[in-house]
Amino acid sequence: MIKAGIVARLPKVDLHCHLIGTVRASTFAELARRGRLALPDTPERIYAGCNSLPPDPELYRDTRIPVPQGRSADEPEISYSLFQLSNWVTEALRDADDLTRIVYEAFSDAHTSSATRHLELFIDEPRGRLARLGYPALVEACADGIRLAEREFGMSGRLIAAIDRSRSGEQALQWVRTVVDHPHEYVAGIGLDNLETVGAPELFADAYRLAGAAGLGRTAHSSEHVPAAANTITCLDLLGCERIDHGYFVLQDEAVVERLRAQQTPMTVISTTSRRSWRPWRRASINAMLEAGLNVIAASDDPGMFPTTLAGEYRILADDLGVSYDRLRRMSLAGVDACWLPAVEKAALRERFEGELAALDAEVSAD
Numbered sequence: 001m002i003k004a005g006i007v008a009r010l011p012k013v014d015l016h017c018h019l020i021g022t023v024r025a026s027t028f029a030e031l032a033r034r035g036r037l038a039l040p041d042t043p044e045r046i047y048a049g050c051n052s053l054p055p056d057p058e059l060y061r062d063t064r065i066p067v068p069q070g071r072s073a074d075e076p077e078i079s080y081s082l083f084q085l086s087n088w089v090t091e092a093l094r095d096a097d098d099l100t101r102i103v104y105e106a107f108s109d110a111h112t113s114s115a116t117r118h119l120e121l122f123i124d125e126p127r128g129r130l131a132r133l134g135y136p137a138l139v140e141a142c143a144d145g146i147r148l149a150e151r152e153f154g155m156s157g158r159l160i161a162a163i164d165r166s167r168s169g170e171q172a173l174q175w176v177r178t179v180v181d182h183p184h185e186y187v188a189g190i191g192l193d194n195l196e197t198v199g200a201p202e203l204f205a206d207a208y209r210l211a212g213a214a215g216l217g218r219t220a221h222s223s224e225h226v227p228a229a230a231n232t233i234t235c236l237d238l239l240g241c242e243r244i245d246h247g248y249f250v251l252q253d254e255a256v257v258e259r260l261r262a263q264q265t266p267m268t269v270i271s272t273t274s275r276r277s278w279r280p281w282r283r284a285s286i287n288a289m290l291e292a293g294l295n296v297i298a299a300s301d302d303p304g305m306f307p308t309t310l311a312g313e314y315r316i317l318a319d320d321l322g323v324s325y326d327r328l329r330r331m332s333l334a335g336v337d338a339c340w341l342p343a344v345e346k347a348a349l350r351e352r353f354e355g356e357l358a359a360l361d362a363e364v365s366a367d
Protein backbone atom coordinates (compact mmCIF):
# COMPACT_ATOMS: atom_id res chain seq x y z
CA MET A 1 0.00 0.00 0.00
CA ILE A 2 1.32 3.45 -0.94
CA LYS A 3 1.26 6.06 1.86
CA ALA A 4 -1.62 8.56 1.43
CA GLY A 5 0.61 11.62 1.28
CA ILE A 6 2.68 10.19 -1.56
CA VAL A 7 -0.27 9.81 -3.95
CA ALA A 8 -1.53 13.29 -3.04
CA ARG A 9 1.88 14.86 -3.68
CA LEU A 10 2.67 12.97 -6.88
CA PRO A 11 2.88 15.74 -9.52
CA LYS A 12 0.03 15.34 -12.02
CA VAL A 13 -1.22 16.41 -15.40
CA ASP A 14 -4.97 16.47 -16.05
CA LEU A 15 -5.76 15.98 -19.72
CA HIS A 16 -9.51 15.43 -19.47
CA CYS A 17 -11.49 17.98 -17.52
CA HIS A 18 -14.57 19.94 -18.67
CA LEU A 19 -14.61 23.58 -17.57
CA ILE A 20 -18.36 23.51 -16.90
CA GLY A 21 -17.92 20.28 -14.93
CA THR A 22 -15.40 21.94 -12.61
CA VAL A 23 -17.82 24.61 -11.36
CA ARG A 24 -18.18 24.29 -7.59
CA ALA A 25 -21.64 23.74 -6.09
CA SER A 26 -21.16 26.95 -4.09
CA THR A 27 -20.28 28.97 -7.21
CA PHE A 28 -23.25 27.55 -9.12
CA ALA A 29 -25.54 28.36 -6.18
CA GLU A 30 -24.28 31.96 -6.09
CA LEU A 31 -24.56 32.49 -9.87
CA ALA A 32 -27.95 30.75 -10.15
CA ARG A 33 -29.40 32.90 -7.36
CA ARG A 34 -27.94 36.06 -8.86
CA GLY A 35 -29.60 35.25 -12.20
CA ARG A 36 -32.84 34.00 -10.59
CA LEU A 37 -32.49 30.85 -12.63
CA ALA A 38 -35.67 28.74 -12.69
CA LEU A 39 -34.61 25.36 -11.27
CA PRO A 40 -36.65 22.34 -10.06
CA ASP A 41 -34.84 22.30 -6.70
CA THR A 42 -32.13 24.16 -4.78
CA PRO A 43 -28.72 24.33 -6.55
CA GLU A 44 -27.18 22.32 -3.69
CA ARG A 45 -29.72 19.48 -3.96
CA ILE A 46 -29.45 19.46 -7.75
CA TYR A 47 -25.68 19.02 -7.50
CA ALA A 48 -26.11 16.25 -4.94
CA GLY A 49 -28.47 14.46 -7.35
CA CYS A 50 -26.05 14.42 -10.28
CA ASN A 51 -26.31 10.87 -11.65
CA SER A 52 -26.45 10.29 -15.39
CA LEU A 53 -28.71 7.40 -16.36
CA PRO A 54 -27.69 5.05 -19.20
CA PRO A 55 -29.14 5.93 -22.62
CA ASP A 56 -30.72 2.48 -23.02
CA PRO A 57 -30.01 -0.32 -20.52
CA GLU A 58 -30.71 -2.92 -23.24
CA LEU A 59 -27.53 -1.82 -25.05
CA TYR A 60 -25.42 -3.21 -22.19
CA ARG A 61 -26.85 -6.73 -21.90
CA ASP A 62 -23.86 -8.47 -23.46
CA THR A 63 -20.62 -6.84 -22.47
CA ARG A 64 -17.33 -8.59 -21.60
CA ILE A 65 -17.26 -6.93 -18.21
CA PRO A 66 -20.89 -7.03 -17.05
CA VAL A 67 -22.52 -3.60 -16.72
CA PRO A 68 -24.80 -3.40 -13.64
CA GLN A 69 -28.41 -3.13 -14.72
CA GLY A 70 -30.20 -2.19 -11.50
CA ARG A 71 -29.99 0.72 -9.12
CA SER A 72 -27.34 0.70 -6.41
CA ALA A 73 -28.16 1.61 -2.82
CA ASP A 74 -26.54 5.05 -3.14
CA GLU A 75 -28.51 6.17 -6.22
CA PRO A 76 -30.41 9.39 -5.45
CA GLU A 77 -34.22 9.35 -5.59
CA ILE A 78 -34.24 12.06 -8.22
CA SER A 79 -31.39 12.09 -10.72
CA TYR A 80 -30.16 15.00 -12.81
CA SER A 81 -27.92 14.04 -15.68
CA LEU A 82 -24.52 15.59 -16.05
CA PHE A 83 -25.72 17.15 -19.32
CA GLN A 84 -28.80 18.70 -17.69
CA LEU A 85 -26.65 20.07 -14.90
CA SER A 86 -24.12 21.43 -17.40
CA ASN A 87 -26.92 23.29 -19.22
CA TRP A 88 -28.04 24.95 -16.00
CA VAL A 89 -24.49 25.95 -15.08
CA THR A 90 -23.99 27.41 -18.57
CA GLU A 91 -27.25 29.36 -18.25
CA ALA A 92 -26.06 30.84 -14.96
CA LEU A 93 -22.90 32.30 -16.52
CA ARG A 94 -23.25 35.92 -17.58
CA ASP A 95 -20.03 37.47 -18.78
CA ALA A 96 -16.26 37.34 -19.24
CA ASP A 97 -15.62 37.87 -15.52
CA ASP A 98 -17.67 34.77 -14.70
CA LEU A 99 -15.57 32.76 -17.13
CA THR A 100 -12.27 34.04 -15.73
CA ARG A 101 -13.53 33.19 -12.25
CA ILE A 102 -14.53 29.60 -13.02
CA VAL A 103 -11.28 28.92 -14.89
CA TYR A 104 -9.28 30.33 -11.98
CA GLU A 105 -11.29 28.24 -9.50
CA ALA A 106 -10.76 25.10 -11.60
CA PHE A 107 -6.98 25.61 -11.46
CA SER A 108 -7.03 26.57 -7.80
CA ASP A 109 -9.01 23.42 -6.85
CA ALA A 110 -6.78 21.19 -8.99
CA HIS A 111 -3.65 22.69 -7.42
CA THR A 112 -4.91 22.37 -3.86
CA SER A 113 -6.58 18.97 -4.05
CA SER A 114 -4.33 17.11 -6.44
CA ALA A 115 -0.89 18.65 -7.02
CA THR A 116 -1.98 19.17 -10.63
CA ARG A 117 0.80 21.03 -12.40
CA HIS A 118 -0.73 21.22 -15.89
CA LEU A 119 -4.45 21.26 -16.69
CA GLU A 120 -6.13 21.06 -20.10
CA LEU A 121 -9.74 22.23 -19.95
CA PHE A 122 -12.47 21.41 -22.45
CA ILE A 123 -14.48 24.49 -23.33
CA ASP A 124 -17.77 24.27 -25.20
CA GLU A 125 -19.08 26.37 -28.04
CA PRO A 126 -20.60 29.40 -26.27
CA ARG A 127 -24.36 29.30 -25.79
CA GLY A 128 -26.91 31.56 -24.12
CA ARG A 129 -25.57 34.90 -22.93
CA LEU A 130 -22.00 33.76 -23.49
CA ALA A 131 -22.67 33.46 -27.23
CA ARG A 132 -23.02 37.25 -27.35
CA LEU A 133 -19.44 37.59 -26.08
CA GLY A 134 -18.06 36.07 -29.27
CA TYR A 135 -15.32 33.46 -29.46
CA PRO A 136 -12.21 35.73 -29.22
CA ALA A 137 -13.50 37.42 -26.04
CA LEU A 138 -14.53 34.07 -24.58
CA VAL A 139 -11.07 32.59 -25.09
CA GLU A 140 -9.37 35.70 -23.69
CA ALA A 141 -11.56 35.51 -20.58
CA CYS A 142 -10.51 31.88 -20.08
CA ALA A 143 -6.86 32.74 -20.82
CA ASP A 144 -6.99 35.42 -18.10
CA GLY A 145 -8.00 32.70 -15.61
CA ILE A 146 -5.07 30.53 -16.73
CA ARG A 147 -2.63 33.44 -16.47
CA LEU A 148 -3.75 34.07 -12.87
CA ALA A 149 -3.11 30.39 -12.08
CA GLU A 150 0.31 30.50 -13.76
CA ARG A 151 1.32 33.39 -11.52
CA GLU A 152 -0.28 32.20 -8.29
CA PHE A 153 0.22 28.43 -8.44
CA GLY A 154 3.08 27.97 -10.92
CA MET A 155 0.77 25.87 -13.07
CA SER A 156 0.39 25.74 -16.84
CA GLY A 157 -2.80 25.21 -18.78
CA ARG A 158 -4.39 24.92 -22.17
CA LEU A 159 -7.92 24.94 -23.59
CA ILE A 160 -9.48 22.29 -25.82
CA ALA A 161 -12.44 23.36 -27.97
CA ALA A 162 -15.02 20.62 -27.52
CA ILE A 163 -17.50 19.64 -30.21
CA ASP A 164 -20.92 18.78 -28.76
CA ARG A 165 -21.79 15.56 -30.58
CA SER A 166 -25.52 16.22 -30.26
CA ARG A 167 -25.00 18.95 -32.89
CA SER A 168 -24.70 18.26 -36.61
CA GLY A 169 -21.47 17.70 -38.53
CA GLU A 170 -22.04 21.05 -40.28
CA GLN A 171 -22.46 22.90 -36.95
CA ALA A 172 -19.31 21.23 -35.65
CA LEU A 173 -17.41 22.27 -38.76
CA GLN A 174 -18.51 25.89 -38.27
CA TRP A 175 -17.39 25.82 -34.63
CA VAL A 176 -13.98 24.42 -35.56
CA ARG A 177 -13.69 26.98 -38.37
CA THR A 178 -14.23 29.72 -35.80
CA VAL A 179 -11.49 28.18 -33.63
CA VAL A 180 -9.07 27.84 -36.56
CA ASP A 181 -9.80 31.37 -37.83
CA HIS A 182 -8.88 32.83 -34.42
CA PRO A 183 -5.70 31.02 -33.38
CA HIS A 184 -4.82 31.54 -29.72
CA GLU A 185 -1.70 30.37 -27.87
CA TYR A 186 -3.84 28.80 -25.14
CA VAL A 187 -6.12 26.80 -27.46
CA ALA A 188 -4.22 23.60 -28.15
CA GLY A 189 -6.72 21.24 -29.71
CA ILE A 190 -10.23 19.95 -30.21
CA GLY A 191 -12.31 17.24 -28.54
CA LEU A 192 -15.70 15.54 -28.90
CA ASP A 193 -18.08 15.12 -25.98
CA ASN A 194 -21.69 14.56 -24.91
CA LEU A 195 -23.63 11.31 -25.28
CA GLU A 196 -21.81 8.96 -27.63
CA THR A 197 -25.01 7.19 -28.64
CA VAL A 198 -26.37 10.36 -30.28
CA GLY A 199 -23.32 11.37 -32.36
CA ALA A 200 -21.15 8.80 -34.09
CA PRO A 201 -17.56 10.01 -34.62
CA GLU A 202 -17.67 9.75 -38.42
CA LEU A 203 -20.18 12.64 -38.50
CA PHE A 204 -17.36 14.97 -37.47
CA ALA A 205 -14.69 13.94 -39.98
CA ASP A 206 -14.67 17.34 -41.76
CA ALA A 207 -14.30 19.28 -38.52
CA TYR A 208 -11.41 17.04 -37.42
CA ARG A 209 -9.73 17.33 -40.82
CA LEU A 210 -9.83 21.12 -40.58
CA ALA A 211 -8.40 21.05 -37.04
CA GLY A 212 -5.63 18.66 -38.09
CA ALA A 213 -4.68 20.84 -41.06
CA ALA A 214 -4.41 23.81 -38.69
CA GLY A 215 -2.00 21.89 -36.46
CA LEU A 216 -4.42 21.50 -33.53
CA GLY A 217 -4.27 18.45 -31.26
CA ARG A 218 -7.15 16.00 -31.59
CA THR A 219 -8.86 13.87 -28.99
CA ALA A 220 -12.39 12.43 -28.63
CA HIS A 221 -14.62 10.76 -26.05
CA SER A 222 -14.97 7.26 -27.41
CA SER A 223 -16.17 3.78 -26.41
CA GLU A 224 -17.61 5.41 -23.28
CA HIS A 225 -21.35 4.86 -23.84
CA VAL A 226 -21.35 2.71 -26.99
CA PRO A 227 -20.43 -0.87 -26.05
CA ALA A 228 -18.14 -1.41 -29.01
CA ALA A 229 -14.51 -0.70 -29.89
CA ALA A 230 -15.31 0.38 -33.46
CA ASN A 231 -15.83 4.06 -32.55
CA THR A 232 -12.30 4.20 -31.19
CA ILE A 233 -10.88 2.90 -34.47
CA THR A 234 -12.85 5.62 -36.28
CA CYS A 235 -11.44 8.24 -33.90
CA LEU A 236 -7.89 7.07 -34.59
CA ASP A 237 -8.08 6.44 -38.33
CA LEU A 238 -10.68 8.87 -39.63
CA LEU A 239 -10.52 11.70 -37.09
CA GLY A 240 -6.73 11.46 -36.56
CA CYS A 241 -6.97 11.47 -32.76
CA GLU A 242 -3.72 11.16 -30.87
CA ARG A 243 -5.51 10.67 -27.54
CA ILE A 244 -8.73 8.87 -26.57
CA ASP A 245 -10.99 9.95 -23.71
CA HIS A 246 -12.48 7.05 -21.68
CA GLY A 247 -12.38 4.08 -24.08
CA TYR A 248 -13.55 1.40 -21.61
CA PHE A 249 -15.47 -0.55 -24.26
CA VAL A 250 -12.32 -1.09 -26.35
CA LEU A 251 -12.13 -4.18 -24.13
CA GLN A 252 -14.88 -5.69 -26.29
CA ASP A 253 -12.32 -6.32 -29.04
CA GLU A 254 -8.93 -8.00 -28.45
CA ALA A 255 -7.49 -6.73 -31.75
CA VAL A 256 -8.26 -3.11 -30.86
CA VAL A 257 -6.72 -3.57 -27.41
CA GLU A 258 -3.61 -5.01 -29.04
CA ARG A 259 -3.34 -2.04 -31.40
CA LEU A 260 -3.76 0.50 -28.60
CA ARG A 261 -1.17 -1.37 -26.56
CA ALA A 262 1.31 -1.43 -29.44
CA GLN A 263 0.77 2.29 -30.22
CA GLN A 264 0.60 3.27 -26.54
CA THR A 265 -2.21 5.69 -27.37
CA PRO A 266 -2.85 7.84 -24.29
CA MET A 267 -6.30 7.03 -22.86
CA THR A 268 -7.73 9.27 -20.17
CA VAL A 269 -9.85 7.33 -17.66
CA ILE A 270 -12.06 8.32 -14.74
CA SER A 271 -13.57 5.90 -12.19
CA THR A 272 -16.16 8.13 -10.65
CA THR A 273 -17.90 10.32 -13.26
CA SER A 274 -20.65 7.93 -14.31
CA ARG A 275 -23.95 6.68 -12.98
CA ARG A 276 -23.27 5.57 -9.40
CA SER A 277 -24.21 1.93 -10.00
CA TRP A 278 -21.72 1.85 -12.88
CA ARG A 279 -18.67 2.93 -10.89
CA PRO A 280 -17.56 -0.63 -10.00
CA TRP A 281 -17.80 -1.48 -13.70
CA ARG A 282 -15.64 1.51 -14.61
CA ARG A 283 -13.04 0.43 -12.05
CA ALA A 284 -13.03 -3.14 -13.33
CA SER A 285 -12.62 -1.84 -16.88
CA ILE A 286 -9.74 0.45 -15.92
CA ASN A 287 -8.12 -2.46 -14.12
CA ALA A 288 -8.40 -4.62 -17.24
CA MET A 289 -6.98 -1.78 -19.37
CA LEU A 290 -3.99 -1.50 -17.03
CA GLU A 291 -3.47 -5.26 -17.07
CA ALA A 292 -3.57 -5.20 -20.88
CA GLY A 293 -0.65 -2.74 -20.86
CA LEU A 294 -2.61 0.25 -22.22
CA ASN A 295 -1.33 3.79 -21.71
CA VAL A 296 -4.03 4.66 -19.20
CA ILE A 297 -3.83 8.14 -17.63
CA ALA A 298 -6.18 9.06 -14.77
CA ALA A 299 -8.15 12.28 -15.19
CA SER A 300 -10.88 14.18 -13.31
CA ASP A 301 -13.55 14.82 -16.01
CA ASP A 302 -16.19 16.74 -14.01
CA PRO A 303 -14.76 17.18 -10.50
CA GLY A 304 -17.26 19.88 -9.47
CA MET A 305 -20.25 17.69 -10.17
CA PHE A 306 -19.08 14.26 -9.05
CA PRO A 307 -17.36 13.42 -5.76
CA THR A 308 -13.86 13.20 -7.17
CA THR A 309 -10.56 14.97 -7.80
CA LEU A 310 -7.54 13.99 -9.86
CA ALA A 311 -5.72 12.87 -6.69
CA GLY A 312 -8.87 10.94 -5.73
CA GLU A 313 -8.75 9.10 -9.06
CA TYR A 314 -5.06 8.20 -8.50
CA ARG A 315 -5.95 7.07 -4.97
CA ILE A 316 -8.68 4.74 -6.27
CA LEU A 317 -6.08 3.15 -8.53
CA ALA A 318 -3.66 2.73 -5.63
CA ASP A 319 -6.09 1.62 -2.91
CA ASP A 320 -8.86 -0.21 -4.75
CA LEU A 321 -6.95 -1.62 -7.70
CA GLY A 322 -3.58 -2.12 -5.97
CA VAL A 323 -1.65 -0.16 -8.60
CA SER A 324 2.00 0.26 -7.54
CA TYR A 325 3.88 3.49 -6.90
CA ASP A 326 6.05 2.69 -9.88
CA ARG A 327 3.05 2.43 -12.21
CA LEU A 328 1.53 5.68 -10.90
CA ARG A 329 4.90 7.35 -11.37
CA ARG A 330 4.94 6.23 -15.01
CA MET A 331 1.36 7.51 -15.40
CA SER A 332 2.37 10.91 -14.06
CA LEU A 333 5.15 11.16 -16.69
CA ALA A 334 2.89 9.76 -19.42
CA GLY A 335 0.56 12.70 -18.69
CA VAL A 336 3.42 15.10 -19.40
CA ASP A 337 4.37 13.29 -22.61
CA ALA A 338 0.76 13.33 -23.86
CA CYS A 339 0.04 16.98 -23.04
CA TRP A 340 -0.31 19.64 -25.69
CA LEU A 341 2.25 22.17 -24.53
CA PRO A 342 4.81 23.37 -27.09
CA ALA A 343 8.01 21.26 -27.07
CA VAL A 344 10.15 23.63 -25.00
CA GLU A 345 7.53 24.03 -22.27
CA LYS A 346 6.84 20.31 -22.29
CA ALA A 347 10.54 19.56 -21.79
CA ALA A 348 10.63 22.01 -18.86
CA LEU A 349 7.55 20.38 -17.33
CA ARG A 350 9.17 16.93 -17.68
CA GLU A 351 12.29 18.17 -15.94
CA ARG A 352 10.19 19.60 -13.12
CA PHE A 353 8.33 16.28 -12.77
CA GLU A 354 11.56 14.28 -12.74
CA GLY A 355 12.88 16.46 -9.92
CA GLU A 356 9.70 16.18 -7.85
CA LEU A 357 9.47 12.44 -8.50
CA ALA A 358 13.09 11.86 -7.46
CA ALA A 359 12.27 13.44 -4.07
CA LEU A 360 9.21 11.18 -3.70
CA ASP A 361 11.24 8.12 -4.79
CA ALA A 362 13.62 8.76 -1.92
CA GLU A 363 10.69 8.87 0.56
CA VAL A 364 9.13 5.72 -0.87
CA SER A 365 12.36 3.74 -0.76
CA ALA A 366 13.10 4.96 2.81
CA ASP A 367 9.80 3.35 4.02
Ligand code: ADE
Pocket (backbone or CB within 6 Å): 018, 021, 082, 193, 194, 195, 221, 224, 273, 301, 302
Ligand atom coordinates in the same frame (compact mmCIF):
# COMPACT_ATOMS: atom_id res chain seq x y z
N1 ADE B 1 -19.23 16.12 -20.87
C1 ADE B 1 -18.74 16.26 -19.63
N2 ADE B 1 -18.30 15.08 -19.17
C2 ADE B 1 -18.54 14.16 -20.14
C3 ADE B 1 -18.32 12.78 -20.27
N3 ADE B 1 -17.76 12.06 -19.30
N4 ADE B 1 -18.71 12.18 -21.41
C4 ADE B 1 -19.26 12.89 -22.39
N5 ADE B 1 -19.47 14.20 -22.31
C5 ADE B 1 -19.12 14.83 -21.21
Ligand code: ZN
Pocket (backbone or CB within 6 Å): 016, 018, 193, 221, 245, 301
Ligand atom coordinates in the same frame (compact mmCIF):
# COMPACT_ATOMS: atom_id res chain seq x y z
ZN1 ZN C 1 -15.39 13.89 -20.33
